[in-house]
Amino acid sequence: VPILKMRTVIKGDEKFNCIKLASIMAKVTRDRYMVKLHEAYPDYGFKKHKGYGTEYHIKAVKKYGYSDVHRRSFKVKGAQSII
Numbered sequence: 001v002p003i004l005k006m007r008t009v010i011k012g013d014e015k016f017n018c019i020k021l022a023s024i025m026a027k028v029t030r031d032r033y034m035v036k037l038h039e040a041y042p043d044y045g046f047k048k049h050k051g052y053g054t055e056y057h058i059k060a061v062k063k064y065g066y067s068d069v070h071r072r073s074f075k076v077k078g079a080q081s082i083i
Contacts, residue, residue, distance in 0.1 A: 041067050 038047035
């Protein structure tokens, strides 16, 4: 595996089209994935909030607990423990 030279570019999506495009592609891909997760876990409303910590999402986690697809680091006060 080759070692690639990298650098951090603050607000890189405003400066370089390739970063802007990669950012858009990543978001679209993630949003599509969240719609698919919604089909498997409709109670959580992934289609609506795309996994962001919205009020709807937090209420769903408090009501139903964490799903198998929630990140282990995602914590909601008052929700059941992941472990």
